[in-house]
Amino acid sequence: MKLDREKNGSLSEIKLFDASGKELPKGIFSEYPSQIGLQGRAFRILARVFPYESAVTWFHLLTAAAMALVAVVILFLLNRKFGIGMAVVWGAVFLLSPWIVQFARNLYWVEFTWFLPMSFGLLCSVYADNKKIVGISCIGVFLSVFLKSACGYEYITTVMMGTILFLMADAGTALLTDKKEFPEIFKRILLVGIAALLGFLAAVCIHAYIRADGDIWRGLCSIYEKNVLERTWGGNPEDFPESERASLEASALTVLKLYFHFDTSLIMGISGKLFGGLCILSVLALFWRIWKDKIRGEIDKSTLYMFFLLFSAFLTSVSWFVLGKAHSYIHTHMNFVMWYFGFIQLLIYIPLHMLWIKLKGYILRKKRKR
Template identity: 45%
Template sequence: MREWKIRDKRKIGFILFSAMLVGFILLLGPLDVFSHGFYCDTVEYNQICEEDFLKEIDLSIQDFEIEFSPLKNHFLGFAVNFLNVKEESTGTVDLEVCDESGKVLEEITVDVNRLSDKGWYRVYVNRKLKKNNVYKLRISAKHCKVAPHLQTVTKDYLGEENVSGNLLIGYAYAQSTFSLPEKVFIGGFLFAFWLLICLSVIEKDTLRKKCKYGAIFTFMTTVLSWNYLYNSMDNQNTNFAGFQIVSETLVSGVMEAEHNQIALSPYGLGRYINTVGIKSNYTSTFVSDENWEEGYSDKEPKVLISNNIYTKRVAVPGNYIKFSNNEQKKITAVEVSGDFLVVSLKSQRELRSSKYGSLEDITFLNKNKEAYPRGELEIYYSQFGLQGKVFRHLTRYMNYENAILNLNLICSIATAVVFVLLVFLLYYKYNFLFASCFYVTFWLSPWIVNFARNLYWVEFTWFLPVVIGLFCSLKIKNRRHRIFSYILAFIAILGKCLCGYEYISVIMMGMISFLVVDLFNAFIEKNKTKQILLFRTIFIMGMVAIVGFVVAILIHGTLRGNGDIIQGIKSIIEWDAFKRTGGADLNNFDEILWPSFNASIWEVYSKYFHFPTEVLTGISGNLFPMLCVIPLGIFGFNYKKRKLKWELPIMYAVFFLTSVSWFVLAKSHSYIHLHMNYVLWYFGFVQLCIYVICRQVVDVLKKEKVTHG
């Protein structure tokens, strides 16, 4: 009876805890109640053109009313600009916020002596106003000897919240305390904790086991994902913020092109070009110095834009520029100034960004005032670009401003899931220490971390075939599982190749690496049945991978040859394969690439033996040669002591050959891309070296414990 009462109490406590957890997640996510700050965009007086000032409103003569509609959640209030405020002023300014019917929702009273002339006064609204609803703001002055004035301006300086009235005013919002990724990660940790709590009320062993492993899987995935998105474990990894943005912008380029309604090609990647330049990063801006402000001249009606193939075509005399405020200015002259075009416009005075908006938002019109596209997409022909197609499609269902961050989050989680799957399988096949060495390496390697969130590299596609190969080695005796593994291997290799051919030799060898290790073990064990099964499985798996690669080449070749597959494949081999592998006719390539073609394989390999970064957080790159050599010493020592387990030297050789295969087969690519290809050491080789050392230390400690026990 007592046990039943305890169980009932546990169940009630679990239900209450679950309800509280669900409530917190609702507050954190859909309701988004956690916010902070008072953020308001306002325009300074010196940024407003004189002709755009309208009349002043004397509050001693009349009250003033505007209508507005909040565009976002967490509306906090206003920033109101007051004029004619004297030091000796007395009295109050009353602000009434009303609903559309005129019902007063809140009254705010401000002492005039708290105002400053031509200054912004921040007004806090305590009443929660709903997004997209229309409200009224009525401003009046009371008991003032000298009443403040309000300034009205043209619509160019009004926020999108403005419904009626031309008051110079800003609208303030709080920002969400937690970004979407942070909410996802917090939710992940809470879900893992909830699964652990479930163990207290679940009695069935099978269900308890599922909850336990589910909690561990979720926690491990969330930890990796967090680090992949924010690099929270390594402040020495200074390359993280801008790592391979030049590649990622090939993906964001097609997203931006579609957003701006520019026609796309069958390829999935491209470099977006517009007035700011050729988009190879996320930080390009217009010139601001003593003569220019955000690309607008301080003295003349001129703008300064990038000199590129797009702007040369559309920025010509006689055409027009349509600004974000819908005003149109005729182009009178265009002058080349190095990397820029100085575009002169027909106007009585200089233009300002505060009125005309960003030059990235302008639209060029021809002489008949027909609009040109807002940019141009330079197609990336070296691959099919599957990742660009997928991410471009996902962007349609997201807030465009946050799309890159959200997609980075998806990539981070996908990479983490693949790694945790790999770690779980290693735990089942080998042991806890071996799996832990892989997990810690995936967590703390600066190279793994830097690639993980990148939209171009989609790192999870590299290691998914490895997971499939490891799964096959675990289920080698089951025919259905083998066939299932072959199908998955084909899909994984096809998908990887459609996202790019980089590192494909390493990925294919990584896929069969554990099977190869098992094959050598079978030879050592002299198990002929196992030898035949493993050899046949490796052969089929390898052939399936090659078929996946060939299918990807055929799909890509069809596009490359404009329907002529043979011509397309020939082009891929001549301009892409030879460029990466060497053996090309130097006359066909730029001189800057010649050293990569002429370099020896040994020269390339030697470069990758010297790490420019930490191997793992806290482990200097200078120790990498030692990390490679120490396991060999341990193997020799254990061989001499007749304690050597041949599986580890075999793994060492297999993982080493897997990692260096790209250095050999893609010699030219590896010679040039020293800023990237160190990541290939993490296809099992670094992990194995760490494991061998840790395993030896553990064995020595166990022996000492037995000796002195």
């Protein structure tokens, strides 16, 4: 039911109180024109289905369940591609990360839309030889990137790169081990990348149409001038509020440095202070393994793949810190979640995997001696 001004009073007269009864500073309700806001439109329709008193609780449950479902799909595909070890580590990170869990039920961020494109990109990588599944993956990428963009453009570079994360690792490995495979993998990257770009552009055009009352070109200009320049690069600090000027003046390196210092745990039981150490440990472990393989005259393909996957995951995560520089400078209370598009998972998996290889080798040597 709509609130009635005569019966309920004006929204401008609303008062908010904290738990102790102290009145909170006044805010205002206003239109947020920076996105289509598809999630708000969907929840408004769904609100008619659920009881008024419990609707928000149901929305939280549905949103968290959607994130859980997407995570399960990703874990299933990881198990198919890499085995149970990789799936277990990713599952543990999804479950125990304070960042992933905090966003999971949020009705603005609708976190499942961030990882849904990745699931389709991973599907394409796992079933690369099946043209039908590759086609389904491309359609899924288009629709899921459109869905994410229609709910908001924040983190879109990381989300879109996440769709080709595993395909980039496929390509890098093929380039060094089997160059005949590379053209086919590159073609899949192009197909998935174009699908993602089209999904993004479709959402932008609809947003522009809404924003400028049917004039798409004027809407696009407005989005560029008032949103893109404000959150990324190129904006004149003098054209924006004083509170945002420092973010526009900061360099990409300055912003990147902010995100190498965690104030929280990476996951429950692993301190964020270990982030830098895990980065160094994982890279050194991979280089040590590659060096040892080179001495033996045969580099293990899986080690090379893991190197390219870690590098691709790093690029995926930092893309928003660099391209969304102004947004990342301000939103340090949120944007650490970008590291969880595979990079944190691999920082934990790689040392454990290398330790397992050493342990397995030791057990085999012991058996041979007997």
